[in-house]
Amino acid sequence: MAAALKGRLQGKTITLETTVPPLEGKEVRVLIEPFEDEVELSPEQHAELWREWVRRGPQGPISDEDAECP
Numbered sequence: 846m847a848a849a850l851k852g853r854l855q856g857k858t859i860t861l862e863t864t865v866p867p868l869e870g871k872e873v874r875v876l877i878e879p880f881e882d883e884v885e886l887s888p889e890q891h892a893e894l895w896r897e898w899v900r901r902g903p904q905g906p907i908s909d910e911d912a913e914c915p
Contacts, residue, residue: 851880 848868852861854877886894 848865850861850863850865852859859875859877
């Protein structure tokens with residue numbers, strides 16, 4: 846069975862919009878390409894993404910310590 850699904854990539858994690866029950870627990874081949882359409886998030890999706898970001902905290906080299914502000 847082949848399925849084309851949309852999802853969101855963050856780091857090494859891809860969260861799909863829907864489940865794929867027949868493939869649960871099996872090895873799969875994943876092709877990653879950007880979704881070309883402009884995506885508008887619902888207020889609920891936007892809030893959920895913010896909650897997830899707050900829960901995980903900073904995850905990159907960005908910090909205020911070395912920032913140079915004009």
